[in-house]
Every structure is written in structure tokens, then in C-alpha cells.
Amino acid sequence: MRDLSAAEILAVLDLAGELKAKAKRGEPHPYLAGKTLGMIFQKPSTRTRVSFEVAMYQLGGYALYLNAADLQLGRGETIADTARVLSRYLDGLMIRTYAQSDVEELARYADIPVINGLTDLEHPCQILADLLTVREHKGRLAGLKLAYVGDGNNVCHSLLLGCAKVGMDISVASPPGYWPREDIVEAARAAADETGSRVEVGADPVEAVRGADVVVTDVWASMGQEKEAGERRRIFAPYQVNGELVRHAREDFIFLHCLPAHRGEEVTDEILDGPHAVVWDEAENRLHVQKALLVMIMGS
Secondary structure (H helix, E strand, O other): OOOOOOOHHHHHHHHHHHHHHHHHHOOOOOOOOOHHHHHHHHEOOOHHHHHHHHHHOOOOEEEEEEEOOOOOOOOEEEEEEEEHHHOOOOEEEEEOOOHHHHHHHHHHHHOOOEEEEOOOOHHHHHHHHHHHHHHHHHHOOOOEEEEEOOOOOOHHHHHHHHHOOOOOOOEEOOOOOOOOOHHHHHHEEEEEEEOOOOEEEOOOOOHHOOOEEEEEEEOOOOOOHHHHHHHHHHHHHHHOHHHHHOOOOOOOEEEEEEEOEEEOOOOOOHHHHHEEOOOOHHHHHHHHHHHHHHHHHOOO
């Protein structure tokens, strides 16, 4: 999200809306006919793989899946050499991995566009889908308040940057020791200074959710943190999004979760299956914002 200006974020959302409308009307839009996207997965995913594959299909192109067994970045052939080789075959790359440095090095040496499908630092495609979902349900972004409750992880980082850039207030509540990275918070506050929005980080979930238009959470233990899961459940228990917590949000709040959800941990069934949840729209919108990104960076 650091690489996108506010104008670019809104341009992605506008194009995503147009492509979504075309898809709903059954109107063909093969803007990437003959183009191939390579998809590198060091972290498995349901939504990322399916949404990118379907996106390329609907755009008239082809998506090539490369899992960790097919392509071991940095464990044999170097990332730089991998980038150089794949640039000769493909028109674009998407990578879902652990280290942010893998994405950046891949982009540095590739001659083709590289999309961050997720790293431990950020999850930008997800947050673009979140912003599209909020705008669809609320009619605007600027001036709204989003509350994020839970781990100060990659989703939290990208939300901080994305909300600040589009003029949304964001309030984060995480247990001490699990707050978002300070450099990300500082970058978000710098963006908020330009848009007139507010960025708050604290430990009180009630204060974070108070008056929120949007409530967001994520799993307490991300991929690669499985050994910490038991300890995290104990520490994060007061940060569960449940009926008691959301009483402090606005009556018409919407609830987002990037999925998969651990029901009964970070969120209760009452919320996830309730009238305020828009998580299925949110999941669908991964397809549409990614189509917009692909068209904008791979289209001729």
C-alpha cells in the first residue's frame, strides 16, 4: 500500500467497480487476451489462488500456478535469476510469500510487473478489496471510522496505510507486544496528515470500536505462527469481536474479515453470520480489484 497514492487507490476501485458490473451483466472483457500471469505460492491460499486464476480467465488470459515444490526462491536458483528467467516467459507475476524482501527482490530483477499477493509485512490486494466493499456498502470512504481489533499483522499494516490515504479514520486495538510496526504507523500518520484523517493505536478494544462504521478483525495466529497459537488464544481472548464489543460501534456498522475465520476465537458465529457481516462480498471483491490491478499493469 505504500506504493499507491490516494488517486491510484481510487482508480483501482473505480475500475474494479466497472469490471464487476461487466461480469454481473455477462459482458465479455478480454482485456488481457494472450497474456500470462505466473503465480508463485510459498504460502498456500484458497482466495488468492482462485481469485487470481478466475481473474485472468475472465480477462482472456492464462494463470500459471507455481507452488513451493516447483519453484524454491532463494533455495537453489537465486531470486534474481528466477526473476530474469520468468520475465522471458510471462507477462506478469504474483507472489504470495513470507518475506517482503522476496517480493522486492523479485520486482527489482524482473522485467515484468510483480504483484504482492501477501507477505508477512503487508496484504495490499486484500485491503483494496476491503475498501471497495466499504465504499459499496457505505457510499464513501473519507470521513468514516474503521476499527481493527486483533493482531498488528500484515492485514493491520495495509489497513493503516490504506485507510489513512483515502481519508478514513482508523483505530487499532492490540495487546501490548502485538502492536503494528512503528514505521508503518508513522507512515500512516504522515498520510493521515495530508487527508485529515486520524490514526490511533492502543490496547482498549472498546475505545477502538466506539463509534466505528466498520469493524475488522483477523486470525490471532497467522500462517507460520502455529506454535504460538495456544499462547495467542490466551492473550487475545479479550479482543474477540462479539455481540458485547460491537454494541459500542454504530448501529449500522459493517463487519469485515479477510478469511479464513477461526469461529469462536477472533469472532463469534453471531457476528460472522449476522446481518452486519459483509465478508462474502469482501471475498468476492478480491476478484474484482485484482482484475483491475492486472488490467492496469499488464494491459497494452
